[in-house]
Amino acid sequence: MFRKIAALSLAGALTLSLAACGGNSGNESGSDSDKPELKMLMQYGRFEPNDDYAAKAISRLTGYPVKYDMLPAEEADQKLNLLVANKEPYDLMKLSAPQFYSLASSGALEPLDDLLGKVGPNIKKSIQDASWESAKMDGHIYGIPETGSGIAVSEELAVRQDWLDELNLQMPTNPDELYTVLKTIKEKKNVIPLTASKDAVSSLLGDIAAAFGVTTDWVDQNGTLVHQVETPQMKEYLAYMNKLYTEGLLDAELPLNTSSKMMEKFANGQAAMFKIAWYNAPSAINSLAKNDPNAKVSLVPFLKGEGGKATVFAASGTTWYAVVPKYSKHKEDAVKLLDAKLSPDIFKELAIGQEGVHHEVKDGKYYPILPKFNDDLNNASSYMTGVDETNYPTYWQARVRKDPTLQSYFEQMQANAEGLIVTDPIALAPPIPQVAENKLNLLQLQLDEMLNFITGTEPLSAYDSFVAKWKEQGGAEMTEGTNEWYKNSKS
Secondary structure, three states, rough: OOHOOOOOOOOOOHHHHHHHOOOOOOOOOOOOHOOOOOOEOOOOOOOOOOHHHHHHHHHHHHOOOOEEOOOOOOHHHHHHHHHHHOOOOOOOOEEOOOHHHHHHHHEEEEOOOOHHHHOHEEEEEOOOHHHHHHHEEOOEOOEEEEEEOOOOOEEEEEHHHHHHOOOOOOOOOOOHHHHHHHHHHHHHHHOOOEEOOHHHHHHHHOHHHHHOOOOOOHHHHHHHEEHHHHOOHHHHHHHHHHHHHHHOOOOOOOOOOOOOHHHHHHOOEEOEEEEEEHHHHHHHHHHHHHOOOOOOOOEEEOOOOOOOEEEEEEEOOOEEEEEEEEOOOOHHHHHHHHHHEEEEEHHHHHEEEEEOOEEEOOOOEEEEEOOOHHHHOOHHHHHHOOOOOOOHHHHHHHHHHHOOOHHHHHHHHHHHHOEEEEOOOOOOOOOOHHHHHHHHHHHHHHHHHHHHHHHHHOOOOHHHHHHHHHHHHHHHHHHHHHHHHHHHEEE
């Protein structure tokens, strides 16, 4: 499929210029005392990559000297294409999914199958079979997939528990009960029952829309993937939200609210409920406590649908790819470095530092030693080139134990979501060109229209016209490409 479709930004001349480089994997690796200096291109970050603790730790632990460059903050893709076209001497690159597809489909990357079999035992052991599918094109592996810290829920509705107690209200468990709670709060407390931001309209999906059956972007209907905008459940969700908005139960300033304004309203006692992210919990909860020391907050358990079951969406999939350019002079050593970074002891130290220096273990859990953990490991994730998918989610949680409130909200959300999580059926697909080309524009169109339907700027009777526009502006093409991959993956 991929070879039939032109590369997103590299084609023609670039492919021809790289063809002469051949597929030699190289046998240049010497002894541990004679390791060549490797050169790696990273994504943009606000730090000096060669002076960072993590950079020095990688060389100390693996024996490989590595020189790092960064892509710029702006026009990164254009810069990447220029560097590759000019055959700048990089041995490794860390790429986003669209960048990975562009270079792999244009012939700019070394296929890694043979090298992984020869010098990549730690890589093969660390990364699960399903994750490898996201790094394949035409059946060959062109990158090391980095899937991050595991599947976790980031947000959940939070409510003023002291106000529920004051009004003798039970915690809502479904949309009907939520409506009753919001209506009572409006009548009795004269505050905004539910606030939200214009940028986070879709984030309410995890709590409210999921109760209507809307969770993942794509839904399997008898073996065919259909986008959520084409499901009747989406219309039911929007009708419910429009009812809340029309009756003043959802913040009237929704179209104007920023995320910071939404949190400010909750912290100032102007709103009873909002969608809280665990990573913002310390700011929101501490501000509320400062304004009202008697305030109490609870998370609203994920709402149940008509069948009496709750579900919640959690993002998953490959975020980054570590790749070897076709023209690298040190292909084998590049993969040896990647493999060394994923050996168990080295990976653990690169992820959470040294025990007794950067972290400590209490009750079987990893806790950061501050400020040393932050001082040395704040940029560690920028240097990752694949993760130990079994252990990294456990190591990573040291980062949420920097603050008791942060830890509490993270752990509560995961406990509430246990057994309820659903993930998108294309989460571990390789970059699908039609999705890469259309997703961002279509997502913005969807969010704009969702906001219009919720606020009544457009009547729900116009929903079919929106879907037609969505299809015309790339939705039909995206659906076709998605289903082509999905059906091939099942065969």
